Amino acid sequence: MMLPDPAATGLARVRKIEGDALGLRTPAFAPTEGAGDLLEVSLGPHHPSTHGVFRMDVVLDGERIVRLKPVFGYLHRNHEKLGEATSYLGSMPYTDRLDYLNSMTNNWAYALAVEKLAGIPVTERAEYVRVVLAELSRLLNHTCLAGFLMQDCGCSGTPLMYAFREREKILDLFESLSGSRMMCNVQRFGGCRVDPSAEWLAATRRLVDGYGAFLDEFEALLSGNEIVMARTQGVGRLPAALAVNAGITGPMLRASGVGHDLRKVDGYGVYPRFNFRVPIGRDGDVYDRYMVRMLEMRESIAILDQALRDLPGGPILDPKAKQRGLRPKAGEAYGRIEGPKGEIGFFLVSDGTGNPTRYRVRAPSFVNLTVLEDLCLGHTVADAVIILGSIDIVLGEVDR
Amino acid sequence: MTTLLAVLALICLAPAVAAVLVRNLIHSALLFVLAWLGLAAFYLALGAEFVAFAQALVYVGGVSMVALFAVLLTRPGRTDLLPPPSAARAVGGLAAVSLVASMLASSLFWSRLPSMEPTAPIPLRRLGELLAGPYLVAVLLVGLILTVALIGGLLLAAPRRPAEGADA
């Protein structure tokens, strides 16, 4: 089943009508009266800056965008239907492949949903390890995003290479823990599959201690750069009301000035035990989205610091917790966490058999992408590229 | 001298004629550029070094760019140009041909002008002195005209956008 084009479906239209009623939608940019012909350009699916196979059908007046239609589904692979045909444990590795940068958080959200559904308690140590892995994943995601965003701004590789240097370090940690760099498949119902060794924890501690210096270096190069500021400030402004209305979550919502963070709101796992802050932006433009992520990384470092300090001993996984052949009682559950890209949630309905009868993913990349046209209208092609970059999508998650 | 000039004259004339005849608007504009470059070479051969470079700079770097920009901004289609009504074309062509004939004839055959010995080229410094001395008023006037033209061009071509304070 191909995902229908959002502009043609009720979903997108309802949201837009609501937006209009509130006077929120960006007014369609009026082409200059009597100007030359409009130019239709298909940005993608093989465009270098669409972060995967994604297409934007844009109509240009000169270089200004008059209309923009996102087209996706090139990477669709029946994830949700597969989930309904697979056992609960069997779906775990599939979730790795949603947002393939953040298998750790995908795993956790899925595990959370199943644990809710089946009422499985999680061991203390595993809760802490989950926090460590999720925050490492957040560092990795935001670092990559910043690098890609700067590449989209036209830096010839330097920030991206800096970012990838750090990403490699985190991936090395993931690999030594789980055996895989990106598709980690670490979480189990009630705990984690593997227990981090003392050496692994020491290596993580070293990484965390050094990460602040990397962020300082990166920000010294870019955050105050005149060209970066000129390119990103005031571009792709997302008003808070539209953001809430459209269901935007994650750093993108917080950049618009809404202090909504599931780690605080839901307080899932052991997050209430940690001391951290939630940075919010004011203008909701590309620069705010970039800076909010940079500041979030500093908070992640603080969380990691505390989690590594307080990490308790004990089992990582209760051996009595059932993994294979899990048959939860009939019912439904929705597990959600604050992923690096926003609220990632799994909605599961059980009829008492070994497979869920309904398996639904709430993908932050997909929901955040729905406001793309509103953000881009009236801006130039170059702006559309960085606006898309600042939304932070992974096509594996958008298309599922 | 005459041979060189004749060759250059051909190099200059051929693209100009082609420019008028080709259908494609962009080709036409580019051929005009070629003709102007040929003319610059012709000036160089005449010994007017400064004028030749000025010609190249202004026509190739300025006028042609503006023209091409205008072509792109007013793009009616990828290849422009419906042929004009054939009657008009014929009349125009005939008028032009008769003009060519009469002017060539008058300038060449009935010309009483004797061909003088070429005067020495003016050194650049002398040219500067001329421009800063006797022709200073004219230089200033030309500057004024250029400024006025620039502002006028801006006003004419500026899109009348509904005032919305978008970054321009």
Add this chain to the structure above:
Amino acid sequence: MILAVAPASPADAWLERAPLLLRDALTGWLPDALRPWVSALLSIAVILGVFGLLFAYMTLAERKLLGRMQNRPGPNRTGPFGLLQPFADAIKALTKEDIVPRAADRVLHFLAPVVLVALSLLGLAVIPFGRNLVAVELEAAVLYFFAAGAATELSIFMAGWASRNKYSLLAAMRALAQLISYEVPLLLSVVPVVVVAGSLSTTGIVAAQGGWAAGIWPHWHALTPWGFSAFAVFMIAALAESNRSPFDLPEAESELIAGHLTEYSGFKYALFFMAEYLGMAALSAMAVTLFLGGWQAPLGLLEFVPSYAWFGVKLLLLLLGFIWIRATFPRLRIDQLTRLSWKFLVPLALVNLLNGGFWAATADWSGPAAAVRWLVSALLVVVPFVALARSLAAGYGPRTYRYAPS
């Protein structure tokens, strides 16, 4: 016993005269009528050879340096330290299939890179690479240089338009807008040099920068307030003219794929690449000539080093600057690009014109008056710069961030 006597003037040193001696040795046996032609051909061959090699190794240097600045080694497999990489690239480019889109304007598609390379080479003819080392001595050499360079963006337009690709078309429009915008400050920044040096010929301008104030401060134009300002404007405009980052909008790979280069492959692509580097080298060479004293040594003590070596060192430094800038900055947007030119560089260059006139008029001030002269000139640079920069940067700046109340 023969004492080693230092030559009376650096111009007589053997190394200094070596290129001319070589030329005379090669052409001396020819009949007089042929000699100027052969020596002209010879200088063309030398320029082609030197700048061809420079191009080859600039690409390597760029890749190596970018690599080092980005924590990676850069090409290091072909030959020792990757030194043969440019030749491997050349072979690859030559043997690749030349793909022309069916809808393309074949003639223009072919002509664009050829015209571009030819025009990029033309400018080099009037650069004095050393004492008495200039291929063509022209009275209006500076004008010639810019007339020859004016058409480079024209061929980018041709390439973009002929490709029949929408990205290329956008690139063509950007190239035209960029050229129209940056030709003006480029030329305006040169005018004060011409006014002060009182010459349009490149050798004359270099000669005007000879000598040292107080024995240590070279009379280079870049080392005066007005000259520094003009040099800065010239280099920024030169970056834009040669389509280098942060002004590489026509080929912006993150927006327009490769812009006008999208539909080029193989040797034609290599020609574009070559033209970019040749254009960059030509503009840098002109900057050295106009502002950095050309082939003059920075200190009297160092005059034993031949003049062409000094020229080469300065040229390479400027080219390395181009690479460094590329590794550092993001790209501007097209409206910001044109705004930078019209609202910042052009007014700055116009004020600088006045400044240059003032400097030329006060050439005979000495003693305390000289200090006043420097002060006035410096003020004429700093005040407009601050005012213009402020208006240009209005509306954006660093921000402070709040945290959600918990």
Add this chain to the structure above:
Amino acid sequence: MSPLHLCLALSAALFCTGLVAVLIRGNAILVLLGVELMLNAANLNFLAFWRFGPGGGEAGLVFVLFSIAVAAAEAAVGMALVIAVHRHLRSIRIADANRLKG
């Protein structure tokens, strides 16, 4: 043929080419370029008489410089007009722009 006569002949030919462009091409941009060509032809005459004419002709050379400058201004204004007309009428054919009222 003497150099002077060659110059004059070329000038006449260029002038007529420009005229033909103005007369038979309906496109406003080409019309403007044709006018530029005619200006060039006039310039060529000035230069020819400066070089081969009866003496005292520095003025001819200087006049060409002014002429080139004015031609640049003319091109800028002309193209701006073309763009303005195109905005109004969505056409750059001279035949369509035959009213004073927009």
